[in-house]
Amino acid sequence: MNLLFDDVQKMIQQGANRFATSELVPERIREIEASPDGFSNEVWNAIVDMGWTGIAVPESFGGSARGVADLCIIAEELGAAAAVTPLIVSAGLAASLLQKVPATAVTTALIKDIVDGSIVTAALVEPTGRSERTFPAIPLLEIDGAYSMSGMKILVPYAASAKEILVNVKMADGAMALVAVSTAGEGVVMSRHKSVGGEPLYEVRFDSVKIPVERVIAQGVAAETALDAGLNFATTLKIAEAVGLCEGVVRLTAEYAKIRKQFGTAIGAYQAVAHPCADMRIQADACRLLNFESAWLLDQSRSDGYTVASTKAYVNEVAAKIGNDGLRLHGAIGYSNEYDLQLYMRRIRSACASYGDSGEELERAAAALSERFGSPDYDGFV
């Protein structure tokens, strides 16, 4: 048992912190968000050069095989700078999903591409679906051994910057399949949503898109298992980002409470301000530790998703409260778009909604906890 970072993790953290605080300053973050694709090639290339896209990928694909816990360290530092990047969907969700499906030339090439900096995104949510985990309705049609698909997915991150999109679809027998679709292919049309969080999200239409057979990368249970693994991975990274966003709020609020004077006193000296600040500190720490335990279990291949789901539900609540309290403690200045707090508050809203809202995650966790308590052997905490 040791909850401290090892030396490599400390180095990763320092590097990520240095990059975030020097390159990802608030003006830059605003610029990127306001750009048409919500994406900066320059920032992304720097991220790729630092090797972050390969941190959780085995060496055989060009990665450094460190794991999701280490990627969480980076996601948190980026979150603390209110920076959103394709790291979570591409190096997280897509890369881990692709490692779980049966290995083929297509999947191997995609994983290597991700490490090299190509963005692979995932189209999972449908207009009638609650979340990324809702079973897909888009049919995968098979005619004379050739596949094609038509339909719409929404909330697809970084679709305009992505090379490939992983899509979950429904086969004729009702089972799920995962397909890899090139964004350059005929019949793929996208437009950017109006959304709260800074991460560019797209509506993507597939219009009789032809899917070569080798691009159906998993079917049935294999598809569901791989998607579940990818989502657990991505959820863990999204939580880490949320923890970073919370840290950003804590930092801004504590700084402001030191300099803002009312009734002749810095407001941080009033316990009505100081104590909620202390609560933010406590809760952000709790969230971080919960999530690192999840990440560690994932890296040890010992997770059934229970800690991921229960942590997401908890962090959703905590992050929303930290954001709201940040505004309350700032006063009206926190509501202004000129001040940075809004960057964090809006991204927190998005992080809470992505990869599992509280209700859905609690249901998922309750089913897993129910099994644990039903087993006479269970006497642990995870």
Next chain:
Amino acid sequence: MDFDFPADAEAFRSELREFLAEELPDWWTNMFANDERVFPFCKSFCQKLAQRGWLTMAWPKEFGGSDADTWTQMVVREEMMAAGEPRGSQYMNLNYIGPTLMMAGSDEQKKEFLGPMARGEAYWCQGFSEPDSGSDLASAKTTAVDDGENFIVNGQKIWTSYATFADHCLLVARTDPDAPRHKGLSLFIVDMNTPGITVRPIDSMGGPVEFNEVFFDNVAVPHNRLLGTLNKGWQLIMASLSLERGAFAGHVRMQSSLRELSAYLSEDEGGAFPQHNIADRAELVKVQTRIRASRLLCYRLISNQAGGELNPIDPAVAKIYATETAIYASEAALKLLGAQGQLLAGDPFAPLGGLAYRNWVHSVPMVVAAGSNEIQRNIIAQHGLGLPR
């Protein structure tokens, strides 16, 4: 990072569990039970632990310990807490009174007092709080005046657990009334049999045996019972309280209660949970997640300690989170038990023998004990976030 206990610590845990299963009598629930068998049982239990070298295994060898590593110490705390603390009040000796003596005691004091603690024969109480000095401990009014031969102690302490049977009291008293508040306090080791000491139990919601008032009326304390340096008690008091807070392993008790609750709730369901009610099941997840966080905050403190990077706000963070989670967990249990939740131990219909109520009644004062959570929040705000006083 590593979220598993070392294998040898887990092996020791199994050994300890076997020992507990053999030693704990059927009637045993916890150390605060209002049952005259509790005190004699705890006493003999501690002596058995001591014989096996398990009582003070966390202590250095020179003081009768075995320098056990931090995670083995954690195993002891957890298993004792899970079993309702069968060491009784002696946990205080091990966790912070003994270590405070090691930090500041004279050789003679260490020899006289640490030995009996290590053998499981010593009972102590903590004389800190006063009627007008709770959170504001530095305002303590109890005085100790040097008459040339002894310190003569006068004053009153309150909320003193275990004072009815304690042999000694770790006492805070004012020794320089003219110095600034923090600079006029000293710590003393007071023999509870000294003439002039009166103990009056305070009947409380937790039962008749949990708290006491202690009156000091011209109590003579010999010079050699001053602990540490005269008028320099404050830092020692803070160090002592920090050790006390950091040693709380409430998560195991909460988790075992949660397990009992879920088993109880599922009895008439034939499944593991009340399947019909997603809100109830979600509530159990919320409780369990908080218990898990409480455990991890405790482990982070220990990890930092072991790594020599003790963060001064860690004990405050862990203490607030654990004690407030204990209330959350017991509230949730009472809610899930419905109308029957109000039945107390001894009533034939009381669910789980009144466990949920017992957990609640012992959880509510924990946010006040060992430094109120408001004071802990001040510590975090000032030392963790750099906010002004």
